[in-house]
Amino acid sequence: MSTFDEYAALARQLAAHRRENDRDAAAEAAHRRALHGTLDQLGHRLTAQGHRLDQLGQALGVTPPTASGPPTASGPPTASGPPTASGPPTASGPPTASGPPTAPGPHVAPGPHVAPGSEVASGSHVASGPHVASGPLVASGPHAASGPSTSAAGPGVPASGGEPAGALAEAHRLTDEADRLVAHTEAVAHRPPLLPTWSPPARALIVYVGCALAGVVLMLAMVVASDLAVVGLGALYAATCAGLPVLSFLAGYLVLGRWGRPALGTEAPPRFAPLGFVICALLVPLAYCAYLLVFRLLP
Template structure:
């Protein structure tokens, strides 16, 4: 027959096991609470990323693929629940705004779903790392979107000067064609003078103005880019007549 001391020892042992179980249950509850909080934060972050990517797509004229492909499974509005957490006695219910571990992305050494099977905290940390990478790529795209297609590394003033000079140079070439045509009698002197003094300079300026507005505008710009109208007008109006006068001097010098 067991003595009272043996009975008391058994009670103390049982009491210790109960306390250990309570502490373990409390630690598990705290761990799951932190996981749920992390999943909520990550879900909100992914939704912000999705909205920003949709804005970038609209800015560059790319239509979104649709809600199913835009948001990962488990995000608010998705019917897919979060799978069971490894080591927990019951599956973790779906949390609004929480993504489920998705497939491996490019550059990810281990699929998130595979990590989740062994360590949910590690899977959450891996998802955060991938979200950080996505933020970095988004910032890079935004930086590129702030540059125009035409001469992206040039300053706006230098770009405008280059465009107007190039358009004026084309006007000079057309002017030389008219000079040759006038020399063989195909174009009258009045027509040549009108094109040299007004037609070609105005056309050169209009072409430069259009090019700067079409290809000198960044994809993400909210306002029209500076076109430096007075500078462009002076360049185009001055360059063509100056080139014409220079051509006359060259012709007279060669005679």
């Protein structure tokens, strides 16, 4: 193959690689635009959720906690400088060789020898005289590195962050869950605290009947007091026919106005006053008549 043919083949290969790189760059740009669009959408949704939660808190009379913000770091610790020796090393004397004499070599200047690329730490090996290194210097002190240097973040911490698409998908799921909880909170806040799952007529009926039964209990207490000559018959009849029914009706009316109103809503709750008055006006006297029929008139 001639040189021109080799050049043409390499040019075609280079053009193919360039087109592939262009396609990868375009796909990466589209992926980033999609991620940015999703991030902006989540930001708008979270902002709307924050406003809605503030409105719910103001309507319910709940003061949101003030965020103090994340703690700010004062900065990484700075080293005061490399450890310095207190003075030049002093030779204790000429070294004595215990083995056979070595071959003469090039002249080496006296002083501590530092191997290129090695670290010098305080407390490491210090020569006591002329020293000739026959290989790389290996420190035997506590600062000797036993392997490749690790990341400052510590073991087990990945150098790069997680996948952005996975993080955005998790944030999208949490945002949907927050929307569902906000909708559930609004639905609960639009229901009264007293028997929230009951309909308004059923709630009013059970409240007025309960207050009327409380009036019947008071009426029986007055009957016992009348038997003991503590309360006269006139007061007993007046309380049974007028006083206790009216008090029972007012109690039920106030209970429905206080605990029958939803947390969210300014309109007055339905109290069904005619129904309550009829129940209280009939139940207490009928209970007294039943008492007379059972315990007084029948032998």
